[in-house]
Amino acid sequence: MLFLFGLRSKAKVIGQLERTCSKCAKPTVQSAIETQRWFTVFFIPLIPIGGSYAIRCNLCGLTVKGSPEIKKQLAAPKAMAAGA
Numbered sequence: 001m002l003f004l005f006g007l008r009s010k011a012k013v014i015g016q017l018e019r020t021c022s023k024c025a026k027p028t029v030q031s032a033i034e035t036q037r038w039f040t041v042f043f044i045p046l047i048p049i050g051g052s053y054a055i056r057c058n059l060c061g062l063t064v065k066g067s068p069e070i071k072k073q074l075a076a077p078k079a080m081a082a083g084a
């Protein structure tokens with residue numbers, strides 16, 4: 001019997017947040033990206049094996065490693081400036 005094992009990463013944008021970009025040197029809108037790794041059998045993702053987070057600047061594309069903290073930041077109620 002042949003088993004096909006593998007690893008697969010799935011990246012998805014989980015939200016947008018405003019942070020100061022180190023390259024742009026000003027606050028920019030950045031995408032929070034969650035990458036979930038899966039252990040696959042016959043190409044079917046079965047077991048999640050940890051994830052990682054990254055934040056990408058929408059302006060310059062600089063991607064930095066994020067922490068699970070960003071998920072909390074996204075969940076926090078936003079003080080959005082209305083209008084304009």
Ligand SMILES: [Zn+2]
Nearest residue numbers: 021024057060
């Ligand atoms: Zn930037």
